[in-house]
Amino acid sequence: xxxxxxxxxxxxxxxxxxxxxxxxxxxxxxxxxxxxxxxxxxxxxxxxxxxxxxxxxxxxxxxxxxxxxxxxxxxxxxxxxxxxxxxxxxxxxxxxxxxxxxxxxxxxxxxxxxxxxxxxxxxxxxxxxxxxxxxxxxxxxxxxxxxxxxxxxxxxxxxxxxxxxxxxxxxxxxxxxxxxxxxxxxxxxxxxxxxxxxxxxxxxxxxxx
Numbered sequence: 001x002x003x004x005x006x007x008x009x010x011x012x013x014x015x016x017x018x019x020x021x022x023x024x025x026x027x028x029x030x031x032x033x034x035x036x037x038x039x040x041x042x043x044x045x046x047x048x049x050x051x052x053x054x055x056x057x058x059x060x061x062x063x064x065x066x067x068x069x070x071x072x073x074x075x076x077x078x079x080x081x082x083x084x085x086x087x088x089x090x091x092x093x094x095x096x097x098x099x100x101x102x103x104x105x106x107x108x109x110x111x112x113x114x115x116x117x118x119x120x121x122x123x124x125x126x127x128x129x130x131x132x133x134x135x136x137x138x139x140x141x142x143x144x145x146x147x148x149x150x151x152x153x154x155x156x157x158x159x160x161x162x163x164x165x166x167x168x169x170x171x172x173x174x175x176x177x178x179x180x181x182x183x184x185x186x187x188x189x190x191x192x193x194x195x196x197x198x199x200x201x202x203x204x205x206x207x208x209x
Contacts, residue, residue: 011081159204177207
């Protein structure tokens with residue numbers, strides 16, 4: 001029996017039927033990609049016909065038996081609706097619990113990302129602190145040793161990390177610029193074993209900006 005038919009037969013919602021399946025109260029099987037409720041068919045087995053006299057007795061008993069008031073039927077319908085409502089509420093509570101757990105995991109991930117950004121910023125600031133001080137000096141205060149300093153070669157990966165450039169698209173765009181500058185003869189950039197190397201002590205605002 002389909003879940004919708006089963007729900008209509010019992011007078012409950014389809015959500016309540018799916019909740020019963022999830023909790024193991026009902027047995028369900030998938031046939032050709034469709035879900036069906038497994039119904040006990042023992043009661044559907046035909047019984048041998050009763051003798052006419054027995055049938056007449058049964059008919060007489062049914063006629064003599066008092067009819068069930070309509071209020072009793074309505075009460076049972078209300079009870080079924082209440083039971084379905086309770087099961088639906090239980091399912092919704094479980095969904096809310098799962099959402100809270102997911103939100104907690106997202107918040108933890110965001111905090112981790114923020115910590116990584118802070119560490120990258122601190123490392124970048126430390127790496128380029130001497131360069132900031134160099135720019136603040138007066139031209140006449142620069143000595144010969146500063147002018148003949150040795151370059152600090154590093155990979156593009158280190159450069160991106162120092163600059164806080166984490167987006168793949170932005171990294172790919174800058175890599176093309178640096179390759180073009182190297183081909184044009186920019187001495188701040190070298191190519192070693194097929195990979196670009198940059199002087200980390202130099203300023204690249206003209207390429208990054």
